[in-house]
Amino acid sequence: MRTFEQYVEDLKKMKPNIYIGDEKVDRTDPRLKGGMFIIKETFDKAHDPEWEDLCVTKSHITGNRINRFTNIHQSEEDLLKKQLMTRRLCHRVGGCIQRCMGIDALNALSVITYEMDQALHTEYYQRFLKYMEMFQEKDFVASCAQTDPKGDRLKRPFQQEDPDQYLRVIETKEDGIIVRGCKINITNTAYADEIIVVPGRYMSPDDKDYAVAFALPADWEGVKLLTRPAWVKESKVFDIPTSKLGDCETFIIFDDVFVPNERIFMNGHGNPRETPYAGFLALMFAHYHRHSYTGCKPATSEVIASASALVAEYNGIEKTSHAQDKISHLIGLAELVFAAGESSAKHSEKAPSGTQVPDEILTNAGRRLAGEMIYEEYKILADLSGGLIATLPYEGSFFNEEVGELAMKYLKRNPRVKTENIYKCFKGIETLAVSELGGLMQVAGIHGGGSPQMETITMMMRYDTEKLKDIAKYLFGIKKKLKPYVRLTVTPRQQLEKFRKALLRQQKPENT
Numbered sequence: 001m002r003t004f005e006q007y008v009e010d011l012k013k014m015k016p017n018i019y020i021g022d023e024k025v026d027r028t029d030p031r032l033k034g035g036m037f038i039i040k041e042t043f044d045k046a047h048d049p050e051w052e053d054l055c056v057t058k059s060h061i062t063g064n065r066i067n068r069f070t071n072i073h074q075s076e077e078d079l080l081k082k083q084l085m086t087r088r089l090c091h092r093v094g095g096c097i098q099r100c101m102g103i104d105a106l107n108a109l110s111v112i113t114y115e116m117d118q119a120l121h122t123e124y125y126q127r128f129l130k131y132m133e134m135f136q137e138k139d140f141v142a143s144c145a146q147t148d149p150k151g152d153r154l155k156r157p158f159q160q161e162d163p164d165q166y167l168r169v170i171e172t173k174e175d176g177i178i179v180r181g182c183k184i185n186i187t188n189t190a191y192a193d194e195i196i197v198v199p200g201r202y203m204s205p206d207d208k209d210y211a212v213a214f215a216l217p218a219d220w221e222g223v224k225l226l227t228r229p230a231w232v233k234e235s236k237v238f239d240i241p242t243s244k245l246g247d248c249e250t251f252i253i254f255d256d257v258f259v260p261n262e263r264i265f266m267n268g269h270g271n272p273r274e275t276p277y278a279g280f281l282a283l284m285f286a287h288y289h290r291h292s293y294t295g296c297k298p299a300t301s302e303v304i305a306s307a308s309a310l311v312a313e314y315n316g317i318e319k320t321s322h323a324q325d326k327i328s329h330l331i332g333l334a335e336l337v338f339a340a341g342e343s344s345a346k347h348s349e350k351a352p353s354g355t356q357v358p359d360e361i362l363t364n365a366g367r368r369l370a371g372e373m374i375y376e377e378y379k380i381l382a383d384l385s386g387g388l389i390a391t392l393p394y395e396g397s398f399f400n401e402e403v404g405e406l407a408m409k410y411l412k413r414n415p416r417v418k419t420e421n422i423y424k425c426f427k428g429i430e431t432l433a434v435s436e437l438g439g440l441m442q443v444a445g446i447h448g449g450g451s452p453q454m455e456t457i458t459m460m461m462r463y464d465t466e467k468l469k470d471i472a473k474y475l476f477g478i479k480k481k482l483k484p485y486v487r488l489t490v491t492p493r494q495q496l497e498k499f500r501k502a503l504l505r506q507q508k509p510e511n512t
């Protein structure tokens with residue numbers, strides 16, 4: 001397993017292909033530091049004996065000790081530990097831990113490459129395992145690039161006026177493919193070793209060129225990263241963890257990029273029969289990522305709840321009934337979303353590849369609740385804080401010879417709390433709620449992992465509403481009997497198996 005220092009040294013060796021505004025920079029640019037500070041936790045805790053049980057596991061490929069952020073889940077316990085690790089690490093960085101997207105995509109690939117091999121006699125799964133072994137040994141950090149620019153939202157990829165609105169294969173060669181396109185809103189790429197690219201939706205037969213999945217180093221020839229850092233000015237006076245945080249979101253442009261065969265995991269352009277698996281892969285990544293959300297989002301709610309409780313104390317309103325009521329909503333929300341993820345791990349199933357897949361209805365229900373409530377949570381924090389989180393004078397004013405003492409005097413609130421701590425509290429909440437990073441976290445709460453509407457679509461695809469109606473039919477006297485309750489979902493495994501059987505039937509020669 002790498003240390004944080006080794007990770008930083010590896011980043012320094014990468015080619016500069018990051019564009020911040022009109023500057024082209026390398027991975028030593030100070031504006032990337034905040035994001036790397038967050039990733040640091042994932043390395044440090046894997047070397048900390050107190051965290052070992054959560055952050056370290058055994059590779060199912062080599063049996064070696066690996067960082068859990070490079071693990072392919074093999075059991076219910078793996079899913080539960082991933083969820084708890086995510087929650088606890090997110091507490092330490094005030095929100096998103098930024099290392100789950102890549103490994104969520106790789107878990108999805110482990111399921112779908114295996115399925116393609118069974119149904120289509122391709123050889124992707126062995127290729128995937130070889131890649132995964134390298135990924136685990138090098139202890140890589142990866143981003144997952146799924147979201148395409150998408151152009152006109154109501155048109156399919158092949159119907160777009162500009163065919164590059166979804167990433168596509170423009171040529172299949174003997175030794176690889178050439179891809180063209182862009183993936184937008186992608187987290188952590190500027191300080192990731194690898195980019196895992198997966199499709200963003202179901203692809204129709206006419207969309208075969210868009211059914212593509214692969215992995216590339218983040219500084220590969222032709223890959224251009226248009227990066228937007230959101231970082232916080234570090235405090236010059238105090239050691240405040242929130243003032244060191246940051247994030248980078250990236251438009252990844254693939255400017256006619258060559259991908260060698262050993263890094264390709266789906267190519268509908270070369271083999272149109274792979275095209276239907278694009279939709280399965282898109283949903284499977286979303287599924288793993290939404291399960292990760294049931295770990296990180298409760299932590300975000302708890303960070304907000306914790307800040308709300310603290311500021312209520314500092315404002316002297318802690319014991320008022322409205323403050324108690326509001327804080328209890330935050331705590332309840334965090335626990336409900338976590339419970340959905342926990343329960344979804346308990347109702348998980350094994351895919352034929354051996355990878356453990358969480359329950360889809362529970363995962364999506366949890367992630368949607370979190371997405372829908374995000375602004376309600378920030379509303380409570382802003383309500384209990386008062387306006388100072390948006391108007392706090394800059395740090396220098398509190399230490400200025402002329403006005404510093406006066407600034408401190410007028411900051412005073414609850415007489416039992418030191419003024420310095422009141423300053424730190426409002427500064428911290430400013431970062432969480434009002435800074436560029438805070439704004440980003442709010443939008444991430446709605447759209448990251450898929451907008452709430454996407455969870456609705458997944459749930460309605462998987463839930464048997466016809467059978468659900470039996471309860472009402474019995475109660476209303478339309479049906480005489482009501483069978484005992486069973487889960488009314490079609491699981492990903494059942495879906496994949498049905499699809500595989502249909503494909504294999506088509507492949508049988510007619511006279512057999």
Ligand SMILES: Cc1cc2nc3c(=O)[nH]c(=O)nc-3n(C[C@H](O)[C@H](O)[C@H](O)COP(=O)(O)OP(=O)(O)OC[C@H]3O[C@@H](n4cnc5c(N)ncnc54)[C@H](O)[C@@H]3O)c2cc1C
Binds near residue numbers: 154187
């Ligand atoms: C901070 C942040 C980090 C992110 N990180 C990543 C990442 O690491 N990797 C990654 O791949 N993605 C990432 N995303 C992208 C995220 O998954 C998408 O933003 C999300 O899926 C929504 O897609 P969109 O932004 O294109 O919005 P749209 O899909 O354009 O949604 C806008 C609205 O249009 C509606 N809509 C869209 N299509 C239709 C339709 N056909 N019919 C009716 N209504 C429609 C939606 O429901 C929504 O109400 C990130 C996003 C954010 C904000």
